[in-house]
Amino acid sequence: MRFLLFFIIGFCINFSSNAQSDDEKMLQAIYNEALSNSKCYNWLDYLSNTIGSRLSGSSAADKAVGYTKKELDELGLDRVFLQEVMVPHWVRGEKEKAYFENKGKITEVPICALGSSVATPKNGLKAAIVEVQGIDEMIALGTEKIKGKIVFFNRPMTPIHIRTFEAYRGCIDQRSSGAREASKLGALGVIVRSMNLRLDDFPHTGNTNYGDLPNDMHIPAAAISTNGANLLSQALRDNPNLQFFFKQSCEMLPDVLSHNVVGEIKGTENPNEYIVVGGHLDSWDLGDGSHDDGAGVVQSMEILSILKRLGYKPKRTIRVVLFMNEENGNRGGLKYAELAEKNKENHIFAMESDAGGFSPRGFSLEADSSNFNKIKDWKRLFEPYLIHVFVEGHAGVDINPLQSKHIVKAGLQPDSQRYFDYHHAANDTFDAVNKRELELGAATMTSLLYLMDKYGIE
Numbered sequence: 001m002r003f004l005l006f007f008i009i010g011f012c013i014n015f016s017s018n019a020q021s022d023d024e025k026m027l028q029a030i031y032n033e034a035l036s037n038s039k040c041y042n043w044l045d046y047l048s049n050t051i052g053s054r055l056s057g058s059s060a061a062d063k064a065v066g067y068t069k070k071e072l073d074e075l076g077l078d079r080v081f082l083q084e085v086m087v088p089h090w091v092r093g094e095k096e097k098a099y100f101e102n103k104g105k106i107t108e109v110p111i112c113a114l115g116s117s118v119a120t121p122k123n124g125l126k127a128a129i130v131e132v133q134g135i136d137e138m139i140a141l142g143t144e145k146i147k148g149k150i151v152f153f154n155r156p157m158t159p160i161h162i163r164t165f166e167a168y169r170g171c172i173d174q175r176s177s178g179a180r181e182a183s184k185l186g187a188l189g190v191i192v193r194s195m196n197l198r199l200d201d202f203p204h205t206g207n208t209n210y211g212d213l214p215n216d217m218h219i220p221a222a223a224i225s226t227n228g229a230n231l232l233s234q235a236l237r238d239n240p241n242l243q244f245f246f247k248q249s250c251e252m253l254p255d256v257l258s259h260n261v262v263g264e265i266k267g268t269e270n271p272n273e274y275i276v277v278g279g280h281l282d283s284w285d286l287g288d289g290s291h292d293d294g295a296g297v298v299q300s301m302e303i304l305s306i307l308k309r310l311g312y313k314p315k316r317t318i319r320v321v322l323f324m325n326e327e328n329g330n331r332g333g334l335k336y337a338e339l340a341e342k343n344k345e346n347h348i349f350a351m352e353s354d355a356g357g358f359s360p361r362g363f364s365l366e367a368d369s370s371n372f373n374k375i376k377d378w379k380r381l382f383e384p385y386l387i388h389v390f391v392e393g394h395a396g397v398d399i400n401p402l403q404s405k406h407i408v409k410a411g412l413q414p415d416s417q418r419y420f421d422y423h424h425a426a427n428d429t430f431d432a433v434n435k436r437e438l439e440l441g442a443a444t445m446t447s448l449l450y451l452m453d454k455y456g457i458e
């Protein structure tokens with residue numbers, strides 16, 4: 001009898017550990033497919049190496065719209081269409097120049113104009129420079145110490161954060177609001193330490209925002225490489241009166257017409273419940289935007305491609321949206337949300353990949369507690385793929401304007417240790433993206449999307 005009991009228990013344990021649930025089987029099929037037959041790396045190759053950087057309003061951004069629409073057309077989706085959106089058109093102009101002059105010695109430093117910045121006067125701007133660790137310190141110094149000078153914002157990213165976006169968020173006000181606040185104190189321009197945890201010679205751009213300051217108060221703003229920032233800071237300790245020079249010829253042109261690209265598989269049971277996945281098609285102009293956000297674009301396209309190849313018929317309507325103009329306006333994200341509301345489309349789930357094409361670790365989720373707990377319960381399904389991060393937090397800039405009642409949002413969280421080595425800089429290029437890591441991200445997103453489609457939201 002005892003022997004029989006052991007036998008039965010042993011059989012049950014053995015059976016339960018070997019039998020795969022339908023969901024486990026589906027996730028395995030998704031990962032197998034993504035790692036064997038993915039198209040996303042080739043798409044990224046074309047976007048990066050044939051089209052190149054895709055700043056809003058540029059002809060390359062237009063080419064990227066045409067190319068991705070054509071590729072989506074070839075996937076045999078139910079519908080592929082464009083959404084018109086007017087976008088800002090900022091151009092960098094000539095390559096920027098900068099140096100500091102200390103006791104007759106000139107030291108050149110690498111800079112780049114911040115997006116949306118105005119130009120310096122034609123022959124450049126030369127003035128004394130004041131280093132601060134942030135906007136508060138500058139305000140404490142007051143007009144008397146700032147007026148007629150260039151402000152140097154030099155607060156570095158804090159190295160102790162394992163999730164490096166936290167370090168980024170701790171510095172970004174210097175780039176986004178530094179010029180505006182410095183102008184109010186009479187500064188002539190600003191130089192901002194690049195948001196990069198590594199010491200190197202790449203200046204990292206990104207948008208600056210003058211808010212409602214009148215045009216005549218817009219002052220030029222540039223980023224300086226981390227090595228350049230350290231050199232300048234050291235020289236200022238030696239000579240606080242040294243002169244800094246920079247020259248840039250960037251310009252804001254009138255808005256132009258561009259597009260979001262949308263592809264769709266119609267739902268078989270609840271076609272008016274929409275699930276959206278996307279990344280942004282525009283990029284900054286210094287590299288080719290392979291990590292930011294070519295990776296997110298091709299991963300999002302790959303999700304629909306995997307579902308088609310596996311013959312999966314979604315219950316709900318699945319859309320891929322390639323948003324235009326995340327970097328300097330978010331007009332594409334706003335337009336998509338506006339049209340979704342106008343067309344009374346009930347969006348239940350939106351997912352974005354905009355944190356680089358590195359090894360996926362999990363998701364940052366915006367959900368009420370019942371949906372958050374439900375998703376967390378799926379964590380064990382992801383464990384074989386080394387996916388373990390399911391945290392509450394910001395999901396994505398492009399999907400942020402979508403505001404359906406109970407919508408759940410997710411942002412893919414890849415490992416972020418190297419992201420800021422490349423973010424918004426000239427080295428954000430195709431060779432910095434690893435094919436398998438890119439594919440694993442696509443598989444991870446497809447898996448969560450499959451589970452959300454199958455089980456819906458609470």
Ligand SMILES: [Zn+2]
Nearest residue numbers: 292293326354
């Ligand atoms: Zn991005």
